[in-house]
Amino acid sequence: MRHLLSTGDLSRDEATLILDTATELAQVGDRSVKKLPTLRGRTVVNLFYEDSTRTRTSFELAAKRLSADVINFSAKGSSVSKGESLKDTALTLQAMGADGVVIRHSASGAAHRLANWVDGSVLNAGDGTHEHPTQALLDAFTMRSRLGRLEGLRVAVVGDILHSRVARSNVLLLTTLGAHVTLVAPPTLLPVSVHTWPCEVSYDLDTVLPKADVVMMLRVQAERMHESFFPSTREYSRNYGLDAERLARMPEDAIVMHPGPMVRGMEISAEVADSPRCTVTEQVANGVSLRMAVLYLLLSGS
Amino acid sequence: MHARKPADGDADGGVPRAREGARAVLDGNEINRALTRIAHEVLERTKGGEDVTLLGIPSRGVPLARRLARRIERVEEMSVPVGSLDITMYRDDLRSSPVRALGRTEIPTGGLDDRVVVLIDDVLFSGRTVRAALDALGDLGRPRAVQLAVLVDRGHRELPIRADYVGKNLPTSLRENVTVCLEETDGEDAVLLSPSRPSPSTTLNRRPSAEDPSSPSPSTTLNRRPSAEDPSSPSPSTTEGND
The missing domain is CATH 3.40.50.1370 (Aspartate/ornithine carbamoyltransferase)
Known part of the structure; x- marks a missing residue:
């Protein structure tokens, strides 16, 4: 699997693998050095067309704990507010060589569309009223x-x-x-x-x-x-x-x-x-471990 | 997202079936004797084993660490902290192989600071696993010293790494495979030496010949071997987990 667009795409084994991986990665938060070198040299773009604090920071922290480079890209104050389409934004990111794109969009299906335009992995961080x-x-x-x-x-x-x-x-x-x-x-x-x-x-x-x-x-x-x-x-x-x-x-x-x-x-x-x-607060803490697991499983390996 | 399970993915993994041409180099008793000797050596070298923490590298290193701890406890009547150290996230070949499932890391209470950490693995091969383990240790604490114990040293180091305690030095050719089977994970104790590993898809009906550098088709990445003639594939040996 290359993308995480819908939980409906996950088999029981895949879902269990993600949870098990997150269990192991949860320990990283308790260590003196809260960082793993696993995704060193990989780039993760947080593409957020909707306001979000929890999810964006959680993804950012997860990617950083795996040593990936993180670029935050929010619709406000970017080319999007000047009228750029999702596709053109995607192609821009593609040209910059993003290995993973985390997208939140107000339109259901935005992540699916994006997955057809970019080579990297697409992680759906919420599309409209569809999935998260x-x-x-x-x-x-x-x-x-x-x-x-x-x-x-x-x-x-x-x-x-x-x-x-x-x-x-x-x-x-x-x-x-x-x-x-x-x-x-x-x-x-x-x-x-x-x-x-x-x-x-x-x-x-x-x-x-x-x-x-x-x-x-x-x-x-x-x-x-x-x-x-x-x-x-x-x-x-x-x-x-x-x-x-x-x-x-x-x-x-x-x-x-x-x-x-x-x-x-x-x-x-x-x-x-x-x-x-x-x-509630436990869910937030678990969110970081879980997102580390997903980023690891999608972005490492060949 | 098909990760390999540590148990069946690692080359030392898999069911210990009597592979055709496999030859037992160590049997259960010999493994036990080697471990007993290593236990004594650890006590000797660490002057009584006062600050020793044993860390097994999954998957086969973990039961070996537990056995070693039991022996040390029997000899000195003291308890030794035992844990496990998964090195998957520190591997240098993550990009070149399919995603791996993670093993368990358990650091004994009390941590690693100022301890004498003895890393335990089944087979020492390229040395890349140990390199990864040293990196992982650095993120977990600051041991006073780190030592390495292995059941089998099969040679062919690719990094300046050596073991402090060796169960058996086993001169091998790169075309051979060393498989360690342990009762805890495989149902029986044995160290097997077998000729070049056939790829899983061809295991049943094909015996690899020495002239055939184990059909390096992409689908056999899991078990591909570095061939002596092919220095351009430096690390696949580590995918085997045999180092």
């Missing part, structure tokens, strides 16, 4: 290290599924790895094609919670909403928000995940967000 493979991989990694397994795990993904690339990537990946996913959202926030996804769907959070090993809360992506999908934020929060009372009804060792950024008081209460069962 490394996020799903780091989520699976976090579940595996917290709960010890993925096979048979019951995962509830709650919130704005319609606009979420994280949800799709997670459903595809977790199903491949043997977990059972249930999507929970108001009908207005589910994509029309959701019945074709390999998962269950529920509109009622309270019936799903007592049977969930993992509950993943998603942010309501107001910036992508051009019409109203629910009557009020208060009503959304009452029906689909995770508060301490709901947390108490979950199995004792169940964990709460969130891909971030969190909106406290909306999909998750401050109390839950700060509880030790919430893995």
Whole structure:
């Protein structure tokens, strides 16, 4: 495999290999020298057409820990704001000899298009409402290290599924790895094609919670909403928000995940967000190891 | 993204089937005796083994390190920290071979600073694995001294590296393969010497002749051998993990 565009492309063995590699690479963060010489002389371009702090810094840190040269290229303040197309930008990067391109774009499918234009590896860091493979991989990694397994795990993904690339990537990946996913959202926030996804769907959070090993809360992506999908934020929060009372009804060792950024008081209460069962900061730390694993597997070797 | 599993990818890996023409140079008892001797030598050279930490290089070096530790403990009645040091990320041939799966690195609690680290590997060949191990050690701490113990030294060094403790010096030709089998990983103890390795696809129906420099087709990269006549392929030997 040359690119990482969708978690749907990953076989169970490939996905497991990525997670296992990340497990070994996680140790690097604890060493005195937090750097490996593996990708010395390789160039990774972070091509970000959408704002991102977490993902971009995570990829940057991962690449730097592997000794790759990193170029950050954001749409603001670059040739893109002067009207350059994605293809021309891609060809520019190609001419500069980028070995890997990490792309985030507001258009679904942007990473796929880019993969046809450049010789290097393309890593999808989020394309529109389509996919965000490394996020799903780091989520699976976090579940595996917290709960010890993925096979048979019951995962509830709650919130704005319609606009979420994280949800799709997670459903595809977790199903491949043997977990059972249930999507929970108001009908207005589910994509029309959701019945074709390999998962269950529920509109009622309270019936799903007592049977969930993992509950993943998603942010309501107001910036992508051009019409109203629910009557009020208060009503959304009452029906689909995770508060301490709901947390108490979950199995004792169940964990709460969130891909971030969190909106406290909306999909998750401050109390839950700060509880030790919430893995948000762990997910961020795991993100670096996971992205190191992906960069290593895609960029090293011939 | 098809990484090779350390167990079956390394040339020292694979199932220890009695390869045609393979000859056992060391049997289980001889391996044990060699390890016992090395254990005594380590104690002697390090004046009682006070600050010694043993680090095995995956995959075969790790069980060897554990065995060595047990022997040292039996002789001196002291416990020796044992760990493993994966050198995959430090290899100099990563670009020229398919992606490799990582082995495990476990540094014993207490770290490596001011310890006498004894690296343990199964076969010392080109020396490139040990070069990588020294680089890896430098990122993990600052040992007082680093020594090297190997079960078999087969010669053909490509770097200025030598072993401090050697189980057996085994003069080999570059066309021969040395395979170390250990009970922990392969079910039995033996060191096998076999004529030039056939590529996996041809193992079954073809015996490589000495005139055939093991059909260097790209698909056989995993097992390609450096031929003596071909100095332009300096490092593939290290892909074998036999050094």
